[in-house]
Amino acid sequence: MDRPEIANETNALELIDVDKSFPGVRVLKGASFACRPGEVHALMGENGAGKSTLMRIIAGVWKPEAGRILIRGRDVQITGPKQSQDLGIAMVYQDTRLVPDLDVSQNIWFGREPGGAVLVDRGAMDQGAQSIFDRLGVSIALDTPVRDLTVAERQLVEIARALTTDPAVLILDEPTSALDAAEIQHLFTIICQLKKNGTAVIFISHRLPEVFAIADRITVLKDGEVVGTVDRDEVDHEQLVAMMVGREMALAYPPRASHAAGADRLVVENLSSPGRFESLSFHVRAGEIVGFGGIQGNGQAEAVRALFGLLPWTGTATLDGTSLPHGSPARAIKAGIVYVPGERHREGLFLPHSIRENISLP
Numbered sequence: 001m002d003r004p005e006i007a008n009e010t011n012a013l014e015l016i017d018v019d020k021s022f023p024g025v026r027v028l029k030g031a032s033f034a035c036r037p038g039e040v041h042a043l044m045g046e047n048g049a050g051k052s053t054l055m056r057i058i059a060g061v062w063k064p065e066a067g068r069i070l071i072r073g074r075d076v077q078i079t080g081p082k083q084s085q086d087l088g089i090a091m092v093y094q095d096t097r098l099v100p101d102l103d104v105s106q107n108i109w110f111g112r113e114p115g116g117a118v119l120v121d122r123g124a125m126d127q128g129a130q131s132i133f134d135r136l137g138v139s140i141a142l143d144t145p146v147r148d149l150t151v152a153e154r155q156l157v158e159i160a161r162a163l164t165t166d167p168a169v170l171i172l173d174e175p176t177s178a179l180d181a182a183e184i185q186h187l188f189t190i191i192c193q194l195k196k197n198g199t200a201v202i203f204i205s206h207r208l209p210e211v212f213a214i215a216d217r218i219t220v221l222k223d224g225e226v227v228g229t230v231d232r233d234e235v236d237h238e239q240l241v242a243m244m245v246g247r248e249m250a251l252a253y254p255p256r257a258s259h260a261a262g263a264d265r266l267v268v269e270n271l272s273s274p275g276r277f278e279s280l281s282f283h284v285r286a287g288e289i290v291g292f293g294g295i296q297g298n299g300q301a302e303a304v305r306a307l308f309g310l311l312p313w314t315g316t317a318t319l320d321g322t323s324l325p326h327g328s329p330a331r332a333i334k335a336g337i338v339y340v341p342g343e344r345h346r347e348g349l350f351l352p353h354s355i356r357e358n359i360s361l362p
Helices: 051-058 081-086 104-108 122-136 151-163 181-196 208-214 237-245 300-307 329-335 344-348 355-360
Strands: 013-022 025-035 040-044 066-071 074-076 089-092 169-173 200-204 217-222 225-231 264-273 277-285 314-319
Touching: 013 051, 025 051, 025 066, 025 217, 040 051, 040 208, 051 089, 051 169, 051 200, 081 089, 089 151, 104 122, 104 151, 122 151, 122 181, 151 169, 151 181, 181 200, 181 208, 208 237, 217 237, 225 237, 264 300, 277 300
Parallel strands: 025 225, 040 200, 040 217, 089 169, 169 200
Antiparallel strands: 013 025, 013 066, 066 074, 217 225, 264 277, 264 314
């Protein structure tokens, strides 16, 4: 375990003894971090450890109260996101910052559109966007409105947007949180390509298998302080968890309860929704967890959305012997069905509202 290299001109980016506080909370306490060109450097820690705050300081969203920031060994003062981009830093946020009503090409070049002072050169926009997609191995129609894209496609558009500045440092904040296994593998292929081109990639994640699959080095934050920086091959999963939580923990799932499941509570027969899924039948017993598996897009998400009243369906579905209502989330909630959507920012939360308001909303 070692501390990040300090004042080393071979580092693409360095932070030295950075402090940051919000009213009543000291979020960062003398945090130091460094990443090299052509490496994937994972940043890990529990929720509230200060990971996103540290990265937002690099991205120019927030200003530190103390400490130094160095780009290729040179002290800099980052006063805002535009200056951060000009210094060669790009950040892809966990909650994508795209404009739903604009198309893919417009989002990629938003705020940096090629052309003159009055007219935008749409041809140059499309050519540049397609060139980046070709580098990434991405196939998305450039005139598609962003609201029509999947979560994974929006993530790729965000990465393409970040690459329009040809960044020396690319920050990925929880980029796999809403992706399936195939989409994560595609993202990792892109990250490896960027790494070969000399880009320093900072990868924020809670998922240990992903970190060990993609990272060269790992820095752990706890309560706003850097616990240490290690090479991936010098630490195992248990040691990394101990660094994050401050004590050893068993990583294995606890054994399933030994008691037998009870009687059927949810019974579904021949559930169908044209174009989405056909003739699904299953039942869920009291005290039982039933998993729906499959590659994204095969209908498992649509089936539960239908039962919650968000999609039309035919067939029969009963809960404790009572038929479930069609087409009404309110009636589904009243009947005892609760749905937690995969896209929390778009479908599960009203971000401008308070925690109290969001909790009480259903």
